Structure formats: C-alpha cells, structure tokens
Amino acid sequence: MTTERTADWAERAVAEAAALTDREAGRLSPEQQVLERIERARRRRPRIRESRVTLAHGAGGKATRTLVEGIFVEAFRNPTLETLDDAAVLCPGVDRLAFTTDSYVVSPLFFPGGDIGDLAVNGTVNDLAVSGARPLYLAAGFILEEGFPVADLQRITASMAAAARRAGVQVVTGDTKVVQRGKADGCYVNTAGVGLLERPVTLGAGHVRPGDAIIVSGPIGDHGVTVMLARGELDIEADLVSDTAPLHGLVAALLDAAPGVRLMRDATRGGVATVLNEIAQAAEVAVVVDEAMVPVRPAVTGACELLGIDPLYVACEGRFVAVVDGAQAEAAVTALRRHPLGQDASVIGHVAADPTGIVLLRTAFGGTRVVDLLVGDPLPRIC
Amino acid sequence: MTTERTADWAERAVAEAAALTDREAGRLSPEQQVLERIERARRRRPRIRESRVTLAHGAGGKATRTLVEGIFVEAFRNPTLETLDDAAVLCPGVDRLAFTTDSYVVSPLFFPGGDIGDLAVNGTVNDLAVSGARPLYLAAGFILEEGFPVADLQRITASMAAAARRAGVQVVTGDTKVVQRGKADGCYVNTAGVGLLERPVTLGAGHVRPGDAIIVSGPIGDHGVTVMLARGELDIEADLVSDTAPLHGLVAALLDAAPGVRLMRDATRGGVATVLNEIAQAAEVAVVVDEAMVPVRPAVTGACELLGIDPLYVACEGRFVAVVDGAQAEAAVTALRRHPLGQDASVIGHVAADPTGIVLLRTAFGGTRVVDLLVGDPLPRIC
Amino acid sequence: MCLGIPGEIVEIKAGRDDLAIVDVVGVRRAINIGLLGQDQVGIGDWVLVHVGFAMSKIDETEAAATLALLNGLGQAYTDELQALAESDIT
Amino acid sequence: MCLGIPGEIVEIKAGRDDLAIVDVVGVRRAINIGLLGQDQVGIGDWVLVHVGFAMSKIDETEAAATLALLNGLGQAYTDELQALAESDIT
Amino acid sequence: MRFVDEYRDAEQAQALAAQIAALCEPGRQYKFMEVCGGHTHTIYKHGIEDYLPENVSLVHGPGCPVCVIPMGRVDDAIAIAHEPGVIMTAFGDMMRVPGGSGSFFDAKAAGADIRMVYSPLDALKIARTNPDRRVVFMAIGFETTSPSTAMTVLRAAAEGIGNFSVFCNHVTILPAIKAILDSPDLRLDGFLGPGHVSTVIGCRPYEFIARDHGKPLVCAGFEPLDLLQSVFMLLKQLTEGRCEVENQYTRVVPWDGNLRALEAIGRVMELRPYFEWRGLGFISHSALRMRDEYAAFDAERLFDVPGVRVADPKACQCGEVLKGVLKPWECKVFGTACTPETPIGTCMVSSEGACAAYYNFGRFTRQRLTEAVGA
Amino acid sequence: MRFVDEYRDAEQAQALAAQIAALCEPGRQYKFMEVCGGHTHTIYKHGIEDYLPENVSLVHGPGCPVCVIPMGRVDDAIAIAHEPGVIMTAFGDMMRVPGGSGSFFDAKAAGADIRMVYSPLDALKIARTNPDRRVVFMAIGFETTSPSTAMTVLRAAAEGIGNFSVFCNHVTILPAIKAILDSPDLRLDGFLGPGHVSTVIGCRPYEFIARDHGKPLVCAGFEPLDLLQSVFMLLKQLTEGRCEVENQYTRVVPWDGNLRALEAIGRVMELRPYFEWRGLGFISHSALRMRDEYAAFDAERLFDVPGVRVADPKACQCGEVLKGVLKPWECKVFGTACTPETPIGTCMVSSEGACAAYYNFGRFTRQRLTEAVGA
Ligand code: SF4
Ligand code: SF4
Ligand SMILES: [Mg+2]
Ligand SMILES: [Mg+2]
Ligand SMILES: [Mg+2]
Ligand SMILES: [Mg+2]
Ligand SMILES: [Mg+2]
Ligand SMILES: [Mg+2]
Numbered sequence A, B: 001m002t003t004e005r006t007a008d009w010a011e012r013a014v015a016e017a018a019a020l021t022d023r024e025a026g027r028l029s030p031e032q033q034v035l036e037r038i039e040r041a042r043r044r045r046p047r048i049r050e051s052r053v054t055l056a057h058g059a060g061g062k063a064t065r066t067l068v069e070g071i072f073v074e075a076f077r078n079p080t081l082e083t084l085d086d087a088a089v090l091c092p093g094v095d096r097l098a099f100t101t102d103s104y105v106v107s108p109l110f111f112p113g114g115d116i117g118d119l120a121v122n123g124t125v126n127d128l129a130v131s132g133a134r135p136l137y138l139a140a141g142f143i144l145e146e147g148f149p150v151a152d153l154q155r156i157t158a159s160m161a162a163a164a165r166r167a168g169v170q171v172v173t174g175d176t177k178v179v180q181r182g183k184a185d186g187c188y189v190n191t192a193g194v195g196l197l198e199r200p201v202t203l204g205a206g207h208v209r210p211g212d213a214i215i216v217s218g219p220i221g222d223h224g225v226t227v228m229l230a231r232g233e234l235d236i237e238a239d240l241v242s243d244t245a246p247l248h249g250l251v252a253a254l255l256d257a258a259p260g261v262r263l264m265r266d267a268t269r270g271g272v273a274t275v276l277n278e279i280a281q282a283a284e285v286a287v288v289v290d291e292a293m294v295p296v297r298p299a300v301t302g303a304c305e306l307l308g309i310d311p312l313y314v315a316c317e318g319r320f321v322a323v324v325d326g327a328q329a330e331a332a333v334t335a336l337r338r339h340p341l342g343q344d345a346s347v348i349g350h351v352a353a354d355p356t357g358i359v360l361l362r363t364a365f366g367g368t369r370v371v372d373l374l375v376g377d378p379l380p381r382i383c
Numbered sequence C, D: 001m002c003l004g005i006p007g008e009i010v011e012i013k014a015g016r017d018d019l020a021i022v023d024v025v026g027v028r029r030a031i032n033i034g035l036l037g038q039d040q041v042g043i044g045d046w047v048l049v050h051v052g053f054a055m056s057k058i059d060e061t062e063a064a065a066t067l068a069l070l071n072g073l074g075q076a077y078t079d080e081l082q083a084l085a086e087s088d089i090t
Numbered sequence E, F: 001m002r003f004v005d006e007y008r009d010a011e012q013a014q015a016l017a018a019q020i021a022a023l024c025e026p027g028r029q030y031k032f033m034e035v036c037g038g039h040t041h042t043i044y045k046h047g048i049e050d051y052l053p054e055n056v057s058l059v060h061g062p063g064c065p066v067c068v069i070p071m072g073r074v075d076d077a078i079a080i081a082h083e084p085g086v087i088m089t090a091f092g093d094m095m096r097v098p099g100g101s102g103s104f105f106d107a108k109a110a111g112a113d114i115r116m117v118y119s120p121l122d123a124l125k126i127a128r129t130n131p132d133r134r135v136v137f138m139a140i141g142f143e144t145t146s147p148s149t150a151m152t153v154l155r156a157a158a159e160g161i162g163n164f165s166v167f168c169n170h171v172t173i174l175p176a177i178k179a180i181l182d183s184p185d186l187r188l189d190g191f192l193g194p195g196h197v198s199t200v201i202g203c204r205p206y207e208f209i210a211r212d213h214g215k216p217l218v219c220a221g222f223e224p225l226d227l228l229q230s231v232f233m234l235l236k237q238l239t240e241g242r243c244e245v246e247n248q249y250t251r252v253v254p255w256d257g258n259l260r261a262l263e264a265i266g267r268v269m270e271l272r273p274y275f276e277w278r279g280l281g282f283i284s285h286s287a288l289r290m291r292d293e294y295a296a297f298d299a300e301r302l303f304d305v306p307g308v309r310v311a312d313p314k315a316c317q318c319g320e321v322l323k324g325v326l327k328p329w330e331c332k333v334f335g336t337a338c339t340p341e342t343p344i345g346t347c348m349v350s351s352e353g354a355c356a357a358y359y360n361f362g363r364f365t366r367q368r369l370t371e372a373v374g375a
C-alpha cells in the first residue's frame, strides 16, 4: 500500500537556484564559494512561492518581508515606500492638509466594475477630494486571513496600483497583519489618505444657506446594487457595474466653475439620503429634494423594486453630493456634465430654512414626505 | 405551558422618554405638540442601548451614527473630529510631515499593562516619533465583529483617548465597519498618523556609518511575552506587563542630546533582531551586537527558555533601537536614562563595514554567531 | 411584506416547468411559477412576483382598461378645466 | 526538540500528586511529575522540564561537583597564566 | 408598459384629486381604512395624502404581518435559533422586531445563526447545502405569503429534505377585519381591500363586510393612482348610495382568487383554534399551523418552544393603532420612547407599520411640509 | 544557582579552551559527532566553536527529531488533518517541515485545523474540551519525548477520552547511531552523547559503542560549558588511550536512566520492525508504534493513512549531513534552493537541524566573523 511519489516543488526550487552561477570561483575556498553564492541568493528580489497566505506572512520575519517586497512594494513602487521606514516622510509643499481613513470589508472582494482594491483607493481619494483637497498620499493597511490566495492579493494590489495611478496618488507607507483562518473574510484593506488644500475655498456645513442648490454628480446606487447582486445570494442578475471612480478631477472641475460650493460629500454607505440628512443636521437647514430629478439607472430601480428598498439609501462609490450657491447651480452642472464622470449630474433639490435637520422629498408622484436616516441597512458589506 | 412576562427594556425606555416634557404646549395643536416632542427626542445626544454591536451599527444609518457619536466622538472629542466630515482638515504649520499606518489585531484584546486601544495609539505615535516627527494627528479605523460587547468597545476607546492625551495627539477622523460574526475576532483597530518634522535632522539608513553605536532604549520582549502568556494557552504565568508606551518624549530627549542620531526604529513585531537586520540591509553595513549588553528582564528570559525562543525576536511596544554617532553614544545613553521610559537604555553594539547586510552577535558566552531574520514566529498576533 | 412586483417572463427553465426567469427593467431573477397553471403563463406574459413566487398573471386587457378609465377621468377633468377656462373668457 | 529546562518545584497540586508548579526565574507553569517517583521529589527540588513533564530530578551535589571541577580546570589555567606572567617578569 | 410607471403619473393624479374633491360632501368627514401595510407604505412613500381633501382621511389597518406578531412568538423563535445546530431564516422585515428581550438582530449578535432570505425557497436551499444543520424558516405573513411557505414545504417533502422546518406564524386577514368591524369604537366609511392578499383569496370573501356591516370595500392596487382611484370608487359608492365589494385591481386580482394557492395552503396547513395578535389579543381561527401530515416540517413540534407570553408595555397602544382607533402620533410614546431605532411596538418596525411609516415619511403636518417644499 | 547561568561563564570557557588546546596533538584532526540536535543548536547559538582549536571539529548527527521525518509521513499526517472533524496538534517545530506537497502551515492555510501545542497533555486538553472533534497528536521525538506521549495516552485511557489519538512517529536513537557506526565513510573520533535522551535510557546502552566500535562517548549537558567540558573529556580519553562511556551530565542523567519512563513507553508502545528515516532509509527496530492494547488511541489504525512514500529530491543530501559525512555547506542546494524560508531537506527546518543552525547562526567562516566582531 506504499506508493512512490516525488516532491515536484523541491525539484523546481533546485532548478531555479542552479541559475546562481559562481563568479570568481577560483579565488575562494570551497566553503567561501558556497557562502558567496548564498549571499547572492539572499539578495535576489523576494518572490512569494506559497499560493496561500500563511500566518508566517504576518509574523514580521522573512515571510513578511517577502510578502511586503514581493507584493506590496512591487505593486506600489515609489521611493518613499521603498525605504520601508516606520513612517513616510512627506513634503507636500503647503500647509493646509486633509486627512482621512476608511476600512474596506466589501464582500465579495471582486465584483463587476471593480474590487476591494480600487474601492480602497478611490474611496479615500474621494473623501479627500470632497474635502477640497488634492489627494496626494495613501497609507495602506492589510488584514489578511490565513489561507488567502496570493493570486487574489496580487490582483487586489494591482487594482490599487492602477487606481492610485489614475488618481495621481502614491501609496507611501503600509502595514500587513495576518490573522487565523476564520478571523477575517479573506482580505480587509484600510487606506488612510493625506491631501493638500491648494485652493482658497473653505468648505463646511457652516456655509450652507437657504436657496443653495443640491447637486448630485451622477446616477445613484449602481455600486450598492452591483455588490449586493454579486454576492449571489439573491439570485438576481442585472447588467450593472460599480460606479467606483476617483472624483478629484470632477471636484476640481466643479470648484473651477462654481466658487460658491458650500460643501461636498461622497455618497457612500447609506447613500444620498444619508448624506443629505447629515448635511441638514450639520447645517441646521431643511433639504428639499425633487425625486423626479434624481438620476437612477433603470436596472437599479428594478433591483430596488424587487427587494423593496429605496435607491436613495443605496451606496455609490463614485458619486458626490454638492451644495452650491443657487446662483451658480447652472454653471456647476454644466461644468460637471462636461467631465466624463459627471455626464448625468443634476440639480436634485434646494436648501430651505425650515424644518431644520430634516430632508423632505417632493415625490415624483407629486406628494411630499420626509426622508429620514435609515435604521438598519438591507445591504451587507458594500464597502 | 404559556407563562406571562413583561418586556422590561420597553418599560425603561418609556420612563426615560417621559422626561421630555412639553414646553409651550398651550400654543400648539395636539399633533404639533407631539411632533415638537419628537424633535426634542431626536436632538438628544445619541446613546447606545444595545449591549452588543450589531450589523446595523455598520450600515451607515442611525445605528452607525449612534455608535460614532455615542462612543467614538464621546471618547476622542475635539472640534476637528466632531464635524464628522469626510476628511479632517489640518494646519500643522510647517511642511515636512511623517505619515504612517498600522492595523492592530492583538489577541487577547486586553492584557496586563495595556489593551488594543493604547497599543493602537502608542504604536502609531512611535512610528512617527522614531521618524523624527512630533506626532500630531491620528485617524482611527475600527473593524468590529457583530456581537462585540459595547462595554469592551468603550473600554478600548477610553484607553485610546487616555493614550492620545498622554502622547499629545488628537484623533481627528475615523471610520467604523461591522462584519458578520465569525469574520473578525471582536475588534481590529487601524490607526494612521500624521506628524510634523520640526527638527532639522534627517534620519535614514543612508546616514549609518561603521563605528556608529547601536542603542536600545530599554529591556526587550516584555510586550510579546506578556501577550503570549495572556492568551492562556501555554498555561505559563509570570509577573510581566506590556511595555506599551508612547516614545515621542524619549525620542525628543535623545535628539536633544545627540544630534548625531542616524536613524531610529521601534522594535515591534519581530523584535530587536528584526529591526537590526532591516538596518543592516538598508544601510549595507554589518551590525555587531554584544549579547551581554542587551537588557532583558529575568521573567522574559525564563519564559523564552521554557518555550525555546530567543528574546531578540520578541516584540516590544515601547522600545526603540537607535543608531547614533559613536562619539555621542555616551551622551545619548545618559539622556535616555534620565527619562522614565529610558532608565535601562544601553549601548548594545556597533556598526561595522563587513559583512554587509548581516547582524552578528558576540554571545554572552564569548562566541560569535549570525542573527538572521526569523522565518516564522512562534508568537501569534501580538500587535 | 406583501410587496408584489410585476415582471415579464423571459424564460421557462428546461426540465423544471415550475421555474421561470422574470425580467424587471433589465433585472432578472428565477422565480417559481408553480402557483399558476402550467399552460396559463408563457414567455412574454407578465406576472406579479412575491417572495420568489408568481402570484398571478397580469391581465393586460384589464390593465389597459384601468388606464383608459384613468385617462377618462383625466379627460373629464381637463374638459372641466377647459370649460372653466372658456367660461372665464366669456 | 529535546529542549530541557531546569525549574524549581514550588507547589504540588492538592489531590493530583502528579501535578506540580515549577518556577523558572519567576515564570511558573504546571507540569506533570508522574515520570518521577512520588516520594522522590518535593517542594524546593529542581527538575528538568521537557514538553510539560519532569524528566529527572537535578542532583545538586553532582551539579556542585561539576562546577568545582570546572573551577579546578579554571584554576589550573589561571595558575598557568600566573606562571607565564611570572616567567615573563623574570 | 411595465404596470408600474403608468400608475404614477402626477398629472392624472391631479385630475383624479379634483374628481375626488368633487365627490366629497362639504362638511362631511370621510374615514377609510387601508387594511394592508403595503398600502400604508405606498401612501406615505408617494405622499398620496397631498392629493386628498382635508375631510378625507386614511386610517391604517392591521395588515402589516410584522406588526401583529406578539413578543412571545419572537422570543420563541429566538429560543429555537439558539438551539444547537440551528440556522434560523427570516425575511428582512422580521430582523428588528423586538421580543421580550431583544430582536433577531440582537440574537444574531449574541451568537445565533440567523440569516435573511428573500424567499422561503432560499431557506430550503440553505437546508439543502447545510445537511448537518437544522434550518428553520420563520414563516410570517397573510394569505399572500402562506402559499409560498406551503409550496416550499411540499418541495422539501418531495425532495426528502429532512433538516428543514417551518415556524409557522401565518395569519389570515378576514378575522382581523372582523375584529375591527366588531370593535365598539369603529367609525369607518369603507375599506381599501388588500390587493395582494386578494390575488389568493379573491374578492368574494369580503362580501360580508358590505352585506353584514354596511361598509363598502374596494380591492385596491399598490401604485399611487390605484389608491386614488380606489378612494374615488369608495366615494362614488357612498355618493351613489351603494355598498358593494368592488375590484379596482382587476389587472392582478381575479374575482375568485388563486385556487392552486388556496389548495397548497390547505394541503400543508390548517386553521388554529385561536392565535394571539399583537395589540388585538387572541382571535379565533385567525392563523395557520402545520397539518399532522407535515409534522416533520413543523418547528413547533420539533423544538421545545418555551411559549412564554410577554405582556405589552403598558404605554404601548399598537392595538388601538392597528384597529384605526388612534392615529400613530396619538400613542403616548410615539417618537419619544418608541422610534424606528428602538421600537417598543411592532407598528414602528416595518416600513409598512403605521407608526414607522408616519415617523419616517410623515412626521410633519401637511401644512408645514407643503410650506417647506415651497413650489 | 539555577543550573543554567553557572554553565555559561566566558572566563571558565577560556580556561577550558586552553586545556582543550593543550590536550590536542599538533597536526592531528579531531572529529567529534554531537548526536543530539539540541547540542547542535547550543553549539551555534553560543558560538562554542570559537573556543575550539582549528583541528577540533564538531560534526552534527542524526538526533534532530524533525530532521529525520520522511516526507511521506508528513503527507500522511496532513491527510489525517484534512479528515472531517479532525484537530491535528503538533509541536511548533513540526509546523514548517515540508512534505511532498507542503507543510502543516500550508495545510492550515488551506483549511485544516492544525494547532501548536507545548505538551502532548495540551493536545489531550483540546480533546477534552472539544468532545465533538477528533484530536490527533503528531507524536515525534526520541526517547526524551516518547514517555510524555505514553503518559498522555495512559491518562486518556484512564479518563476514558475517546476522541484522542496519536500519530506515532517516535524513533529510537541507538539504531541511528548504529547506522552511522556501520557507515563505510565513518571518520569520527568520538561522540557527544545525547544528554536528554539519556535521562530516560541512561548511559549503559552506549557501552557497545566504546566496546564494539572503539569510539569513546561522553554523555553531555546542554549548556556551553557542558559541551566544552565534554569535548575536554573526550580528548582526555584519547590522550590517555581510554575508550569509555563517560557521563559529564551527572547532575541530570542517572547512569541507569528513568525506569518509570521506560516502563511507560513499554506499556503503550512497541518497536516497529522497521521505519524510514529521512536520508537514512529504512532502519530496523528504529521506531515505536502503539501496542494493540491501545489501538483505540492509534491514529494509524483509526484513519485511512495514504502511506505514500515521497522520494527525496535528487539534490537533497540530508542523509549525508545526518551521518556527518557532509558538512551542511557541502550540500549542493544549501543556502540557495534550500533555505529556512523554503527548506528542501528537513535539516533546514528546526533550529536544531544542522543545516538550519549553520545557515542561521554560522554562514560565515570563523575568520570573517571574528574580524567583523573586532574585539
Ligand atoms: S408608537 Fe410604538 S407603541 Fe405606540 S402604537 Fe406605535 S408602535 Fe405601538
Ligand atoms: S541543505 Fe537542505 S537538502 Fe541539503 S542537506 Fe541541508 S537540509 Fe538537506
Ligand atoms: Mg515601527
Ligand atoms: Mg474616510
Ligand atoms: Mg469614505
Ligand atoms: Mg506596521
Ligand atoms: Mg473565512
Ligand atoms: Mg465619505
């Protein structure tokens, strides 16, 4: 009952190492020759051989270094990151900075139109952009579950790198932890971001005034519905892709066209309704929305109808809400629509004085109602 | 078989709400009176009633806001954070910045001498401090497992707040995600940090020279051993507490006394041995350590002997390694020892020219050997 | 809870005649049509979907009739407005 | 793997005479002493601990003897050095 | 044409509103009850009341399946969910309904394996793919939903799936309507009939309402124009002195209902002698249980259900709200102790619940709303 | 006095080194094998070779339990670990030992429940607290460790713990030493005897080595001065023309060993007719298996063990290294294809393995090291 087999992985490793030929062999003793060869082996660029992440990759030793250099540095390569220092030293050039963080726990990790990687970059870029800053630097923290496929990690870091390039930001520092199987869901990513406030604008709820216009930068809910359907549990199919995108360019276009921008927020978890409630409460105003003006794709409408949810609460990852001086609303929308990410931008409502802290909706049917914060959320882990 | 019971929680809620008495009741219609009372109820400071975190706390709606305002803002209160904007807007005042991130997944969450909360603050403060920066701002990202006790979260945020006060930093922005039960281990914390490089020093591996002294700021391995024993799986007991502490003050004392500091690193995961290897490789020098000079507490030695591990690889969370111009080594150690966190600071070795990238140890027994990077790590999730 | 959504049957599963795919503005889901007669519905029919089951076939003639009635009411209203406007002129 | 650590017995568990607590420089662990005679070891004795079991009792007399021997060898060496030094002087 | 947008036209609504106004006798107050929670939701979501004259008011009825679940049944379900190996499955609406000591969400956070499903068939699928677990479906709902549960049990039986069971809380709408009609405080002018329940039971069973109680009923669709038209039809009956059962929702509701669906219910379930309704107390023959033939799929028999009755908080006035006697805001704890975040009564849970709908969507007097919206 | 630090004194080491040097015949090469991996570890960890003259060299023997496990046994253990409900337990050293397709760590990452334990009693505790799982202890080690496994099985039997079993890979040291003595390339001047194995078997069993093979053996302790003194004792025997078994480690090792421990082994286990050793091939009567009386605790009988033999990679020279014929660096793949991160042979895994010890701690010629350290 004992059969014979060979250990193929070992034969491959041997063949690879044979490539390290001895220079200056003549000059050295046999032991020294071997030791020199080893030093050359040690200096090779680290390469991950495992197909899955193991706890050793999180233990801080050689395996961690291999993971960091073989995957993360490889994907995000830049001189600041490559020092692998405790902190990245940055000289952005002027003083006012924006600083933000978000953890990404989306499930599934890969979905039509994106994955956790570009989500993690775009999401943090967008928080900086809607704060009026030019996004510059990201810090990336990974929490990996033991057993996570290295190929998936490579795919995620590749999207992050591509998204960072697209957004003009650099991943300058990072961190990796590996937790036991069953203590995470494959891969969680945290990104923190630093941006520079170059423009003289000051944004904030304090600037919001009755009469201001409420603008949304594009069709809402694509991301949330896409991810929900991608989980496969609902057995619903639709031709939808996530709207994940970096909004800094679109924001710049808006700020150029309308200096009277009061504040912006990206409408992520909780959707446009949540953002509007936050604005109404922070600014102590009423927000009045005209349902008929809110851009929603038919497939989003269809999926929401099937599931009995309201698109106003569904997350986007590439849309923002802006409050703009009413007099500049038209200029603002014109500028947004000129940009590829803002083609469907629309004035969806206005700011009123009363009742403070409340969002009101003029329904498409011609009625009125309150749009409150949602208590729970039917959509599991969309960001 | 049907017995009667009352829903106590409901009776309590009713009693609490009764406190909202009607002012101006006379002026208003009954319905309006009720609506006014509701608005007063809505404006009360949010309070978490649940004893456990539920998925709703991560969904972005009311429950999330209650969690954020009732726990996080409550713990970290400062004007920047309180805006709950997408990003914190900062004006640190000068240009050169340090930026870092770390995720904390330590198990158990609470251990002698600390918990995941102060670890998360001190760890990031230390990465900034050893980069030569004055730590200023933190971003805090929480990944909570459904079912996590709210009381534990409060305890963690209270330690974070205390640690932040001690370190002179502010938590200015944050994020919360809740994942399904079984997709995390209670609570993971990510902190990103921004610090200001106020001093004219430039630190880095490029400045390391043969003849430089290697200094460690205190006894090593306390944290790693403490956490390992706190897990309880090894049935080993010792009177040890974690060394978690913010090192910015100690670092400042060092930089004041010894401008010839080449570089510093906090010796966390992987311990002093790992840091020294990283220095040797980055600086392309040899690092020579004198084992007899390395401060290790007896209980750390004892636990390491029992488990067959080497204290050089055991994590600290309040110790750093500094490379200092050899001529200033004595001044450096004197300054460190004057600080409460540096009383056992010691020169443990020096930098040599060859063999590059290698850490050598002169053993206490008088022999020599290499100290390599560890492959795996016997210590599970210590940070 | 009693949420019912009209959807168009675009496919009936081969070998499982109680399973159909419905389309709601481009969104598709498999539903059970076992509560309707097998010969009662076919591709192109609209059904009312509730918790994954087709509850009834939508009667397009009746739907049109309702709309016509509504239009009629609307027309009556418009006529009235018209009349009002005209009476105004006089 | 054959790692063996000397530890001092500081407690023998009541009701489980095969369980003892050993102390290694202030670090304590419960170990099994069932491989040693029950009357062979007591509190204050040192044992060699391997994978949670006491493998043997450490013989303090023999330990002292070994150290004395080592000291003797050291002494002989010191004497020799001394002689060398003296011969140097002359 | 997709049988939705056509019935949401604001212009036609205005026309209809004018016709409704024209039908109202000046000075007379009209009070119609929409029996179904789905209607309540539509009314608030679209702001239908804006089209109704001041003297026509809509009263919310008992037809929200989640609203009528007594706390004790929630506790029973949670006790089952905590049994070893159990996966409890439920519709999303059920997750936040409070029992005597917490909701499904709280139980989940405390360690129970509770999963949301879109369809009972999804629960069966979970049973199929987790043969080592015991999968229980928390069945709630009126006649709209019970056929789906029945079909799922029949399918489980056909496939021989032994680890699937149903915790049956299905209720029937007619006894609830009867209870309201029998209520001494009744002051209603007619009913908007539950359109989707009627796809199953048809319109005939409502005839006693018109005949014996003298209240007209119009079986109504769920789009806003459906509801306006149904109100119009009720007013028309009143004006013309008729008192009948009419069907506005003819495109969906056959007069005789769905015989296959009724047959499926009848094969798998039978009437309980009585059942407790939240706020309404025990009502005879108002709910369904599993037949003996399907005992193997009956969670009530498979598990040791505690069966504790939890008394409603004294302040809770859900019963009055469900019967249309009180408006939500008239409940003493509305919006203060009882909010959607921390519901005390069940009417505050589902967005079909009268209190939740009023809190989430209404919460301001029409006048203040209309002023704010401007336009 | 804690029986550790006293034996690490650098000054005494220098004295001893001088005595050792004085005993060496100029021009003669001395080659001593430390049988035990623990010694190999101590030698490198403390840099003991720095105290030895050029012509005394230490050769690493087969006494590293992890190093002698053949790949097929690792694969067998992983196959058991992947069985439903199994918790595999193992000492930390075992986790990275490569089988034909990955290590325990890899298997864990791929979903097997494999846990590190400090003691076999910890594995038993896991069985006690997880009655619904099958807990297997991956038993490896020489006579130092087999009594602990035996005692644990006896305890499991006494407590009636039915879900605990042992995958027995215990080996015995004497057949391995015999194999080395029988090797045609043998060129050794004496042995440093395995001190901790000897706490169990005593010193008597080594007598055949001196008597039949003419090689002196000193049973050595594990502190650096123990090893230097043992080398001194070996040289002294050679100088004085003696060839005996001596005991340097008298404070720990009784001449007759530990009878209770031997008895425990004998009750639970029996010799296998033969067993494969990594690099050394099949050796008769060199390993233990569970007796029939304890079949209920024998994973080999409880599980369907594939029993596949995996051929060593052609380049692997672990056998020669284990026999002391090759120095680690003389293996063709040392430090290039075979490193502690990606070990090809088992000697590169445990820090007691000759190759790993040399790679991690040595890796430079003495001369270059001493120059670098300066001093
Ligand atoms: S406010 Fe709450 S307690 Fe009062 S009737 Fe409504 S749901 Fe019931
Ligand atoms: S280098 Fe690797 S393959 Fe070669 S003998 Fe050592 S462990 Fe075996
Ligand atoms: Mg650091
Ligand atoms: Mg953010
Ligand atoms: Mg964000
Ligand atoms: Mg880090
Ligand atoms: Mg998982
Ligand atoms: Mg945001």
Ligand SMILES: [Mg+2]
Binding pocket: A086, A087, A174, A175, B100, B101, B102, B124, B127
């Ligand atoms: Mg960091």
Ligand SMILES: [Mg+2]
Binding pocket: B102, B123, B124, B127, B268
């Ligand atoms: Mg750090």
Ligand SMILES: [Mg+2]
Binding pocket: A101, A102, A103, B174, B175, B176
């Ligand atoms: Mg966030």
Ligand SMILES: [Mg+2]
Binding pocket: B145, B181, B182, B183, B184, B185, B186
């Ligand atoms: Mg958990």
